[in-house]
Amino acid sequence: MPVARVHRISADSPDDTAGLRQVIAAGQLDPAGITAIFGKTEGNGLVNDFSRGLAVRALTGLLEETLGYERAAQVCLVMSGGTEGGMAPHWTVFERQEGAAGASPALAIGKAHTPALAPEQLGRRAQVELVAEGVRAAMRDAAIDDPADVHFVQIKCPLLTAQRIAAADARGATVATRDTLKSMGLSRAASALGIGLALGEIDGSRITDAAIGSDWSLWSGRASTSAGIELMGHEIVVLGVSAAWSGPLAIDHAVMADGLDIEPVRAALARLGLDVPGQLPPSQRDRIVAVLAKAEASHDGRLRGHRHTMTDDSDISATRHARAFVAGSLGGLIGHAEIYVSGGAEHQGPDGGGPVAVIVSRAG
The missing domain is CATH 3.30.1330.180 (Cyanuric acid hydrolase/Barbiturase, RU B)
Structure with a gap:
């Protein structure tokens, strides 16, 4: 029965694969099971963001070393540029393994x-x-x-x-x-x-x-x-979730109406067994495997009745403002900023808001 494993690995640069190599060498991750890698790289996230290509080149090289060219080409590499504010550059590696039947659906x-x-x-x-x-x-x-x-x-x-x-x-x-x-x-x-x-x-x-x-x-x-x-x-x-899969990981999602709307995310956490009134304490924070989110500056230039300048700034793209803003909002709830926040949420959630998915380890 397939079992999903997710590894969140810090990165010191867009081409830093040392952490990924380390978990592979330690036997904590089987490269043959890698399905996808999401990366947050510290470029500008715009057309000329070469940090994404650099990351893809580095990851592809590692995968080809361990899997060969054809198998490496089957891995989905999704690089998202821009780690503005306190967002931490990192990789989220999705692994599929076969295992004995366990908790299901998963x-x-x-x-x-x-x-x-x-x-x-x-x-x-x-x-x-x-x-x-x-x-x-x-x-x-x-x-x-x-x-x-x-x-x-x-x-x-x-x-x-x-x-x-x-x-x-x-x-x-x-x-x-x-x-x-x-x-x-x-x-x-x-x-x-x-x-x-x-x-x-x-x-x-x-x-x-x-x-x-x-x-x-x-x-x-x-x-x-x-x-x-x-x-x-x-x-x-x-x-998503499927009865054909088992394992220790669960997922839920929420939709933020705007960059301040963390309560739907808190509700999703509660559905996953992380029900606290404020920021997650370390004991519960450690169960967070990944937080994936979209960020967008509202097109009308307003946020809860007040003017924002994200779309008027000619020096910094609105997507860069929005990524930092939403990462800060979610970081205040989760308790760290190693969060995958992607800017530009056209048709991804309501205008000015965006979807958020949370993957956690089940209690026990």
Whole structure:
């Protein structure tokens, strides 16, 4: 019976694989079982964030050393740039092993890779449908039949560069935007709507090209998407619960209405057996395996009736402000800041808010 294991490993730099090598050498992690690695790297999280590519190169090198080229290529590497504020750079490594039947249902992990996306498809309905099919494939890989049992879907999606736009031009195709930075938001948006479509959260008839990145009434409460220069397909990881899996790990999720809205997260913790009125004490904090979240500055420039300047700052991108803000809010609840917070939450939770997933070790 499959058993999920999750390892959170600190990183001293975007190419620091020493901690991962150490747990492998100690026999605490079998590289053959690695399904996906989520990374928080200390770049700017924008188009020219080379920390993501550096991390992918370092991790790929380690995986190829231990698994060989073909098997290493099957691991989903989802790098999210930007560790603003107190957020700590780290890796979250998802491992699938076979074991004796234990507590069930339990955390289940599924993955899928989509074919490469044509540049002119980015940010359009074609990307939505490609992602939706990929999410369904990842659910099958996780043995999750009911979309209600999915608690978080993480996708690494592509973005446009000048070269990719030129390639579309040469074919006589028209891209959704010629602004490479805006292409990140459109790609995240279309990917998030694909998740919502696959999980039955969004009526597919409402997803039009015009709605992508503009109709904020359309959103998924379990979507997390991150755009990067390092790929043209999509790397999809589904996290949920399945009776086909057993083990010590459990997962739940919440949706923050805004960057201050930690009470739904506290409620999710309570459902997982961590019910405290304030910040988690060390005894309960140690049961937290991973916290995965999305962050977004509201488009109307308001936060609970007061003006914020995240979208008006010409020096620092709003996504960087939002990551630091939400990491601080969640860190105050969890008691540490080794949290995976990804910026840019287009259609990922309500405008200004975002989904949060918590993975914990069961009591006892």
